[in-house]
Amino acid sequence: MSTKLQPGEIRGNSPRMERWLFFYIPMGFALFFLVGPFYWMLITALKPDSELYDGAKSPLYVANPSLDHFRFLFEKTEFVTWTWNTMMVATLSTAIALAMGVPAGYALARLRFRGSELIGTAIFVTYLVPSSLLFIPMVEVMAQLHLDDSIWALVVVYPTFLVPFVTWLMSGYFRTIPSELEDCARIDGMTRLGAMWRIAIPLARPGILSAGIFAFTLSWNEFIYALTLVTASAERTIPVGVLVQLTRADFYFWGPLMAGALLGSVPVAIVYSFFVDQYASGLTAGAVKG
C-alpha cells in the first residue's frame, strides 16, 4: 500500500493493548473476586434443590429459577421475626447514638472547656477498642442490668461503639461549618444552646444524615454481641439467626441460607452505595488534609 502510516497509527495499537493489560484484565479479576460471591449467592438462592445438588449440571447458572428457598425462609424459619428485631435494634440504637453523639460532637468542635481534649481523645480510643475485647464481661454487665437474653441488651450496648463513631464524625463536620451564623444569633440574644439547636444542627443535617445511616448499618451488621448477649431464637438478629438456625451440626440448608444472606444484605447495600464516599472521608478526616 502506498498510503503512508500516520505516526499515531503504529502507536495506536499499543495504548489499546496497554489498556487491556493494565486496566480491563485487572478490573475483570477484581470484579470476579469481589462481586463473584454475590452472584453465587443469588444463583444459589434461586435454584431448586433438584438443580442445586446435581453434580451433572453446570453450577454457574439457573435453568429453572424458583422462589422455594425464600418461601422456606418465611414459612419454616423465624426470618420475619429476626428482620423485625434487627430493624428495631438498629433504629433505636441509632436514635440513641445520634441524640448523644451529635451534641457531644458539637461541644468538642465549638466549645472550649477544661478536659475537652482529653474527652475527645478518650472517645476516639473507645472507637478503636474492638468488641471482641469486651463481650465476655458484657454478658455479666447485661445480667446485672436484667437485660440478658433480650434485644434490649443490644439496644443498650450498640451505642457503646456507635456513639464514639458519631461523635468523632460530627465534631469533624461541625468544624467545617463557619461559626459566624451562631455568633450573630447570640448577638441577637440566643443562648449557646439555642444557637446550637436552631442554627448549627439544621446546618449540619447532611452530616447527621450520613452519620445516622452509617450507625444504622453498623448495628444492622453487628455480630459478636448479637451472638453472645442474646440466645433465645425469637430475639435474634438476621446475621445470627441465619447463621445459627440454618447451619445445624453437619446439615446446612444452603438454599434458604443464601436466600437469607441475600435478603439480609439488600437493605444495607442499597442504603450504603449512596453514602460510602462520605463514610470513608469521615473515617480518615484529618489524615486526608495531611
Next chain:
Amino acid sequence: MSATVTPVPTRRRGLVWLIDNERSLGYLLVAPVVILMLGLVAYPFCVAVGYALTDRTLADPGVFVGLDNFIDLFDNQIYLQTLRNTVIFTAGSVAMRLVFGVGLALLLNEHFRFRRLIRSAVLLPWIVPTVLGTMAWLWMFNPNFSVLNWMLVHAGLMKDGFNWLTNPDLALFCVTLVNAWRGTPFMAITVLAGLQAIPQDLYDASAIDGANKLQRFRFVTLPLVMPVLLTALVLSIIWTFSDFGIVYGLTKGGPMNATQVLATLSFQQGLAAGNIGEGAAISLTMLPVLLILIIWQLRRIRRSTVA
C-alpha cells in the same frame, strides 16, 4: 430619638447560665457520652480484668489467682498456636488488602464507562453484614459442591479440587483470603479519596520535569497518599487482629485449631466452655498490640491537626 437601653444583667444565673456558659454547656453536652463510656466500656473492661485474675467459670465465681491465667497461657500449646495463627491471619490479610486495595484504587481512579456502578459493586463485600457475606464463601468452599473446585476441574487445572476448609494450612489461607476480600474495598475507597485529593498541577509539573509514569507514582502519588494509606492500614490491622465473625462463620477455629484466632479462642474458652477467667485473659492479651496501634494513630492525628 431616645434609645431605650434594656439593662443587660452582668451575671445570669440558673438555667440560662447553664445553657449559655461555654464551660457548663460543654460539660452538659458531653456528660451523657462520658457516662455511657464509663458505664459500658470502662466498667466492663475492669470487670474483664477482674475475671482474668480469677479462676471463675460459668458455674463457680472462683477465687483470685493473680497472673496464673496469663502464665498458664504461655505453656498452652493451643494458645501459642492461636497466637501464631492470629499473626499470620493479620499480616496475610493486611498485605493482601494493601496490594489489592491500592491496585483497585488506581483502577477506579481511571476514566471508564459505568464508573459509578462498578465503584458501588466492588464495595459490596465491605457493605453487607460480614457474616452473611462469609456464608457465600462457606458455600463456595463446600467439600461436595464447591464452585471453585468445579471451575478448577472443568478448566482442566486439577483432577479433584481442594479440601478448602478441612486441610489445616489451606483453611488458614481461606479465612485470611475472605478477610482480605471483606477489607479490600475499604482500603480501595480510602486510598481513592486520597488520590483524588492530589492536585493535577503536581503531575503536570513533574511531567514537565521529565518524570515518567513510574517516577510520578513514586515521587508524587505515593508520598501524598501516604497519610490516608497509613490511617486505613492502622484501622485494617486493628479490625483484622480482633476479627471474630469471619473465622467463626467459616471454621469456628477448626480443623483442630488450625484457624483459631484470639477472638474465637476467647469465645470458645470463655463462653462455650465456660472458663470465664481464662477466656477473659485470652482476650486481654490482644491489648498490648491494640494499645501500640491506638497510641501511634493518636499521635499521627495530633500531628496532622496541629500542622
